[in-house]
Amino acid sequence: MRLAAAALHKSQSALGAYFRRLAARLDRAKAITAVAHKLARLIYTMLTKGEEYTDQGQDNYEERYRQRVMHYLARRTEKLGMQLVPAPQST
Numbered sequence: 001m002r003l004a005a006a007a008l009h010k011s012q013s014a015l016g017a018y019f020r021r022l023a024a025r026l027d028r029a030k031a032i033t034a035v036a037h038k039l040a041r042l043i044y045t046m047l048t049k050g051e052e053y054t055d056q057g058q059d060n061y062e063e064r065y066r067q068r069v070m071h072y073l074a075r076r077t078e079k080l081g082m083q084l085v086p087a088p089q090s091t
Helices: 002-010 014-025 028-049 058-079
Strands: none
Touching: 002 014, 002 028, 014 028, 014 058
């Protein structure tokens, strides 16, 4: 599992994006262990429930992560009595 997790470093999948995000926060060995654990859970679910794994892609993962961060920041600023205003996008 650890070899498969380490190979996700260059993968353009959601699991690859997850690995790179963890590796940026943790050291590489801990990120590999965490992703190997996630792979084991995915494989166990596929074997016990008979479901197929469908990769949603790196872009979908990054967008969902961005939405989670924005939601957390909005709640945090609301608790502090402030308002989060997104900057206008430049083209």
